[in-house]
Amino acid sequence: MSPPQRLAVNRLRESLPLDGPxxxxxxxxxxxxxIEGERATFLYRGDVDEAWVRHRVVGLPDPLPLKRIGxxxxxxxxxxxxxxxxxxxxxxxxxxxxxxxxxxPLNSRLAHSPMGSSSVCAAIGYRVPEWALFDPEARPxxxxxxxIRSKALRRDQPVQIYLPARFNSAQRYPLLIVHDGxxxxxxxxxxxVLDNLIHRLDVDPLVAVFVPPRDRLKEYPHHAPHARFIxxxxxxxxxxxxxxxxxxxxxxxxxxxxxxxxxLSTAVRYPGYFGSLLLQSASLVxxxxxxxxxxxxxxxxxxxxxxxxxxxxxxxxxxxxxxCGVYEPLITPNRSMVPVFRxxxxxxxxxxxxxxxxxxxWRDRLGDGLSWLFPGPQKFVYE
Amino acid sequence: MTTIxxxxxxxxxxxxxxxxxxxxxxxIAMINSGWEERESEDxxxxxxxxxxxxxxxxxxxxxxxxxxxxxxxxxxxxxxDRQDELRAFYGIRLQAAIDAVQAVAHRSSLxxxxxxxxxxxxxxxxxxxxxYAAELDDLYRSVRATAPPDESGTIGWHRGEIGAVLDGCAGxxxxxxxxxxxxxxxxxxxxxxxxxxxxxxxxxxxxxLTDEVVLxxxxxxxxxxxxxxxxxxxxxxxxxxxxxxxxxxxxxxxHDRMSIMARRFPDHRLxxxxxxxxxxxxxxxxxxxxxxxxxxxxxxxxxxxAA
Numbered sequence: 001m002s003p004p005q006r007l008a009v010n011r012l013r014e015s016l017p018l019d020g021p022x023x024x025x026x027x028x029x030x031x032x033x034x035i036e037g038e039r040a041t042f043l044y045r046g047d048v049d050e051a052w053v054r055h056r057v058v059g060l061p062d063p064l065p066l067k068r069i070g071x072x073x074x075x076x077x078x079x080x081x082x083x084x085x086x087x088x089x090x091x092x093x094x095x096x097x098x099x100x101x102x103x104x105p106l107n108s109r110l111a112h113s114p115m116g117s118s119s120v121c122a123a124i125g126y127r128v129p130e131w132a133l134f135d136p137e138a139r140p141x142x143x144x145x146x147x148i149r150s151k152a153l154r155r156d157q158p159v160q161i162y163l164p165a166r167f168n169s170a171q172r173y174p175l176l177i178v179h180d181g182x183x184x185x186x187x188x189x190x191x192x193v194l195d196n197l198i199h200r201l202d203v204d205p206l207v208a209v210f211v212p213p214r215d216r217l218k219e220y221p222h223h224a225p226h227a228r229f230i231x232x233x234x235x236x237x238x239x240x241x242x243x244x245x246x247x248x249x250x251x252x253x254x255x256x257x258x259x260x261x262x263x264l265s266t267a268v269r270y271p272g273y274f275g276s277l278l279l280q281s282a283s284l285v286x287x288x289x290x291x292x293x294x295x296x297x298x299x300x301x302x303x304x305x306x307x308x309x310x311x312x313x314x315x316x317x318x319x320x321x322x323x324c325g326v327y328e329p330l331i332t333p334n335r336s337m338v339p340v341f342r343x344x345x346x347x348x349x350x351x352x353x354x355x356x357x358x359x360x361x362w363r364d365r366l367g368d369g370l371s372w373l374f375p376g377p378q379k380f381v382y383e
Numbered sequence: 384m385t386t387i388x389x390x391x392x393x394x395x396x397x398x399x400x401x402x403x404x405x406x407x408x409x410x411i412a413m414i415n416s417g418w419e420e421r422e423s424e425d426x427x428x429x430x431x432x433x434x435x436x437x438x439x440x441x442x443x444x445x446x447x448x449x450x451x452x453x454x455x456x457x458x459x460x461x462x463x464d465r466q467d468e469l470r471a472f473y474g475i476r477l478q479a480a481i482d483a484v485q486a487v488a489h490r491s492s493l494x495x496x497x498x499x500x501x502x503x504x505x506x507x508x509x510x511x512x513x514x515y516a517a518e519l520d521d522l523y524r525s526v527r528a529t530a531p532p533d534e535s536g537t538i539g540w541h542r543g544e545i546g547a548v549l550d551g552c553a554g555x556x557x558x559x560x561x562x563x564x565x566x567x568x569x570x571x572x573x574x575x576x577x578x579x580x581x582x583x584x585x586x587x588x589x590x591x592l593t594d595e596v597v598l599x600x601x602x603x604x605x606x607x608x609x610x611x612x613x614x615x616x617x618x619x620x621x622x623x624x625x626x627x628x629x630x631x632x633x634x635x636x637x638h639d640r641m642s643i644m645a646r647r648f649p650d651h652r653l654x655x656x657x658x659x660x661x662x663x664x665x666x667x668x669x670x671x672x673x674x675x676x677x678x679x680x681x682x683x684x685x686x687x688x689a690a
Contacts, residue, residue, distance in 0.1 A: 170460060202604055368604070375606030377563075379603060379611065380564075381561050382586040382587040382590065383393055383559045383560060383586055
């Protein structure tokens with residue numbers, strides 16, 4: 001067994017002279033963060049009074065303070081980062097009374113979300129799944145934009161309908177309804193993912209309808225008009241217009257975070273109408289006693305709904321695929337819900353990842369989830 | 384009647400040399416409807432046949448039938464929906480029966496009950512397979528009664544053309560692809576290959592020549608993990624179950640698992656068709672020839688004629 005190699009930043013500390021050119025060379029060579037085994041060293045270079053790494057990893061201090069190296073303008077902090085981890089973060093600095101927060105200038109790798117962008121720290125062993133990247137060999141499906149008049153929501157609801165490559169009205173297709181649909185397309189590359197997984201025969205050709213919310217915090221936590229729109233307006237309309245398999249087994253609701261709550265609560269309001277759920281980091285917050293959930297007013301209706309469901313859990317679908325990142329605060333409620341769901345007789349497949357509450361985590365789990373819910377025709381093809 | 388089964392042709396292409404070895408004089412009929420909408424992209428295959436290939440265009444013809452014969456198209460769609468539902472129920476029952484076999488196989492037995500229980504559990508799997516096959520026969524009977532292909536003018540016209548092409552051919556090659564699509568086109572157009580006409584087939588094409596088409600993929604990410612009876616093929620090679628890409632698609636090293644698969648089909652030889660394989664059935668023979676590899680009842684790969 002060879003002794004553990006000393007960290008690059010420690011070797012820098014001991015090199016003399018620790019002047020500007022030496023730091024320039026170091027930063028150019030390594031960038032930030034520096035991944036060495038299961039350790040990550042974050043760097044910041046600048047004339048500031050304090051610097052931190054800001055992240056949302058449960059278990060690590062947030063903010064994570066960087067320390068100045070000697071008298072130089074280079075700051076660093078090293079933390080453990082287990083294999084396969086992926087962390088989104090930003091740098092925060094203080095100069096006098098002035099605070100500023102931004103993406104890591106030494107790291108070009110970014111992730112995007114409706115809230116903006118973040119820097120990405122990928123640990124050893126993490127790889128973007130191949131099927132999440134554009135594949136010129138994969139035949140593309142098409143996205144059709146529509147406005148649907150909804151009596152339940154009292155408005156026109158925009159949707160985008162995904163038709164798989166080689167869509168043929170003489171075939172029948174399962175239906176996937178995606179909450180936060182626009183975000184899944186934009187931040188989780190979901191069209192590319194569907195094109196690739198269908199092309200690879202991992203997933204059955206399916207029709208997906210991407211539904212964005214208007215007032216997310218109102219419509220997603222157990223909102224009767226939203227559920228009515230999905231089950232009584234959207235699905236019947238699509239059944240009339242598209243060659244869909246008109247059975248519960250072929251209908252799936254999916255969503256992340258509050259979208260996961262919207263999926264579950266819609267299924268609870270219309271038990272047996274949907275066959276499966278794909279829940280990603282669902283905000284299934286609950287309390288065992290009292291109502292002090294700590295999530296703020298936005299979570300009040302969520303907690304009421306989940307508490308009520310936990311009192312009398314029932315099987316509302318046949319199968320649930322659940323994912324959650326172990327670095328996000330929702331890991332505990334998600335773990336807790338698995339046995340509750342299973343106890344009702346629903347089949348549950350639950351997958352954890354070393355990641356957080358973010359779109360790339362949800363993207364990376366789609367391959368496993370969609371291929372479990374809609375197994376592809378691999379068994380039919382012998383080239 | 385010579386029939387030759389080959390390994391997959393994507394990386395080790397032997398079809399050209401194999402057809403040449405037959406010394407055929409005349410056009411060669413090509414069936415590649417398993418390629419579906421890529422059926423017409425057959426230039427490479429035709430090249431291997433020295434330009435003598437004549438594509439029967441079964442997939443193209445099927446699309447034509449579905450477009451022109453609404454009555455048949457509706458019946459075909461209904462049949463597909465019902466077969467999908469049947470397969471879903473079969474999958475549930477099959478997986479449960481296979482899980483039972485594995486549980487029984489791994490239970491220790493002090494009083495010799497284990498082997499008896501195992502045989503009974505395998506018999507239960509065979510019963511599920513037989514149930515599926517019987518239900519599928521009923522489905523076929525039903526669709527034939529509702530929309531008899533013989534009464535479709537469009538199908539009849541295509542059958543006439545196909546028959547005429549085959550009459551002028553000296554041999555047939557059947558390529559791989561989607562075995563469901565391939566079988567469906569062969570069945571709808573009632574493709575009958577004269578016994579004296581030599582046939583060279585690989586992958587899904589090899590499966591289509593047998594009397595029992597079994598779907599398998601031990602490495603599929605999800606779904607029913609056990610091999611599934613799917614349909615009957617043309618029956619030119621009775622007693623053979625063709626397993627293309629066996630090394631890639633089967634966990635051959637798991638002998639218990641392979642043994643269960645072989646015991647499910649005791650009247651068939653589970654024949655491995657990997658890259659480079661050539662299995663030759665000369666003069667109407669249907670027994671596996673010497674050198675062919677198959678999965679024995681003990682779950683090990685065996686070679687016909689090996690000491």
